[in-house]
Amino acid sequence: xxxxxxxxxxxxxxxxxxxxLTLTLSALAIVLxxxxxxxxxxxxxxxxxxLSILTRGYIEAVRNTPVLVQMYFIxxxxxxxxxxxxxxxxxxxxxxxxxGAYIAEIYRAGIQSVSRRQMxxxxxxxxxxxAAFRIVVLPQALRKVIPPLGNQGxxxxxxxxxxxxxxxxxxxxxxxxxxxxxxxxxxxxxxLALFYIAITSIFSALMRLVEWxxxxxx
Amino acid sequence: MFDILIxxxxxxxxxxxITLLLTGSGAIVATIFGVVIAxxxxxxxxxxxxxxxxxLYIVRGVPLLVLLFAMYYALPYAGVDxxxxxxxxxxxxxxxxxxxxxxxxxxILAVPNGQWExxxxxxxxxxxIVTDIILPQALRVAGPPYINTVIMLVKxxxxxxxIGLADVTFVGRQIVERTLAPFEVFGGVAVIYFVICFALxxxxxxxxxxxxxxx
Numbered sequence: 001x002x003x004x005x006x007x008x009x010x011x012x013x014x015x016x017x018x019x020x021l022t023l024t025l026s027a028l029a030i031v032l033x034x035x036x037x038x039x040x041x042x043x044x045x046x047x048x049x050x051l052s053i054l055t056r057g058y059i060e061a062v063r064n065t066p067v068l069v070q071m072y073f074i075x076x077x078x079x080x081x082x083x084x085x086x087x088x089x090x091x092x093x094x095x096x097x098x099x100g101a102y103i104a105e106i107y108r109a110g111i112q113s114v115s116r117r118q119m120x121x122x123x124x125x126x127x128x129x130x131a132a133f134r135i136v137v138l139p140q141a142l143r144k145v146i147p148p149l150g151n152q153g154x155x156x157x158x159x160x161x162x163x164x165x166x167x168x169x170x171x172x173x174x175x176x177x178x179x180x181x182x183x184x185x186x187x188x189x190x191x192l193a194l195f196y197i198a199i200t201s202i203f204s205a206l207m208r209l210v211e212w213x214x215x216x217x218x
Numbered sequence: 219m220f221d222i223l224i225x226x227x228x229x230x231x232x233x234x235x236i237t238l239l240l241t242g243s244g245a246i247v248a249t250i251f252g253v254v255i256a257x258x259x260x261x262x263x264x265x266x267x268x269x270x271x272x273x274l275y276i277v278r279g280v281p282l283l284v285l286l287f288a289m290y291y292a293l294p295y296a297g298v299d300x301x302x303x304x305x306x307x308x309x310x311x312x313x314x315x316x317x318x319x320x321x322x323x324x325x326i327l328a329v330p331n332g333q334w335e336x337x338x339x340x341x342x343x344x345x346x347i348v349t350d351i352i353l354p355q356a357l358r359v360a361g362p363p364y365i366n367t368v369i370m371l372v373k374x375x376x377x378x379x380x381i382g383l384a385d386v387t388f389v390g391r392q393i394v395e396r397t398l399a400p401f402e403v404f405g406g407v408a409v410i411y412f413v414i415c416f417a418l419x420x421x422x423x424x425x426x427x428x429x430x431x432x433x
Contacts, residue, residue: 064369064415065408066376069387073408076400154278161281165380172284179291186295189288197279 007187011178015191018174022199025088025170026157029095033156034149036096037103044104045111059101068162070094075166087166099156106152110145111137143214150207154200161196171195223406226393233389234410240307240375240385241414245368247311252318259323270319277316283377285309290381306378310371317367325360326352358429365422369415376411386410 043055062070075090085093114137122132164173175192179185223230258270289309293300300308329352337347379388390407394400 060416061408061412064412064419066373066387066411068376068379069390069404069408069411072387072391072394073400073404076394076404080398080400158279158281161283162377164283172281172287175284176287179287183295185288185291189284189292192284193276193280193288196281196284197276200279 003186003190004184005187007184008191011184011187011191014178015171015174015188015195018169018171019195021088021168021170022157022160022195025092025095025160025163025168026199029092029099029156029160030153032092032096033099033103033152036100037107040100040104041107041111044108055104059104062098062101067094067098067159068165070098071162071166087163087168091160091163091166091168095156095159098159099152102152102155103149106145106148107141109148110141113144114140146207146211146214150204150211153203153207157200157203158196220402222393222397222399222402226389226397226403229389229393230386230406230410233384233386236303236383236385237372237375237387238414240303240310240378240383241368241372243304243307244310244314244371244375247308248314248318248367248371251312251315253322255315255319256322256326259319260326274316274319277313282310282313282374283380285313286377286381302378302381302383306375306381306383310374310378314367314371314374317370318364321360321363321367322356324363325356328359329355361425361429362422365418365425369418372411372415372418 040055040059043051044059046052046055071091071094074093075085075087078085078090118136118140119129119132122136123129127135160170161172163170164176167173171192175188179188182188255270255273258266262270286306286309289305290302293305333351333355334347337351342350375385376387379385379391382388386407390403394403397403
């Protein structure tokens, strides 16, 4: 079966129907995971032992199990428990829980990479601990955090493909429907791969722009 | 609540076997191909370097599930008769090879340049510098991130359930369809993955302790 480049022009519009869902899910998952990671890292670095142990347990639990199994657990589990979540919501929750744990570790590494003396210097010039953290430590930590955060964003974008198994009509789902109906499989998956490469490339270009604006030194 | 898990234990174990088999064969493919890509990046000529970069760019941008689907749908059309198990292991291996390449490249670059120069100064040839000086030091650095990548690979094997391979996730879904007990079954499946991955990460921690220099 020869590769027909002309078919691509007909496949792309069909796939594009799933693009909005993929982009919405990716954006929501990235923003919510980055936000959810803030309470997680606070719990992780808390001096109150039970809380830090509990947070560590959560992180180990989600990091050592596949996000797909988590999606099934939430999707089929919610239906069983009587409040059926949509595939989109179940997928989103699983992506946020999984990636929030990874991002919390990124935040922790960023905060710990700032020398202790910076905090001490802030306290020495009379700042309160909260202010010293906010004005002195946080801006330096944020710069360290941006590059790995961008990588995690790409992981999230790629993992949104998994909600296709929960019948969410995003890019991969559309491609599969098309592949089941037609015989143009080479063209379909070629076009699908191009879509994902385009999305991740644009995302990493945006992240590089942010790095440049924040003067991240690498 | 555990009676479902106990009743379906033999089925789940058959799934675990498939998962472990895919993990093992996938990790072998990923390691070999990862070394090849890292070498192409570090020591290759311009053509090899561009080829390696292009490969990494594609794999970094495309979801593993899409590659698995592409294999599943396209290979029969291409007339290639590959059984799903080998196909799955191959795709998983080639996908995670990109991450392995990062690990090996980083490890080799972590060895200071002076080590190469020192080797040359005492008159060693490049292959011997690599095998006797660079690799022993690089492998120490590579241990922990290597284990991390294998853990990602274990989690990645769960995707083969979507293309119909009877791994532990697939078996879990089947049991749920019959028993309607998603919490127990997927909870049990998650525990199985946890045991595999956590054991691996303990190995990683042990490696890190054993091979780190005394500072």
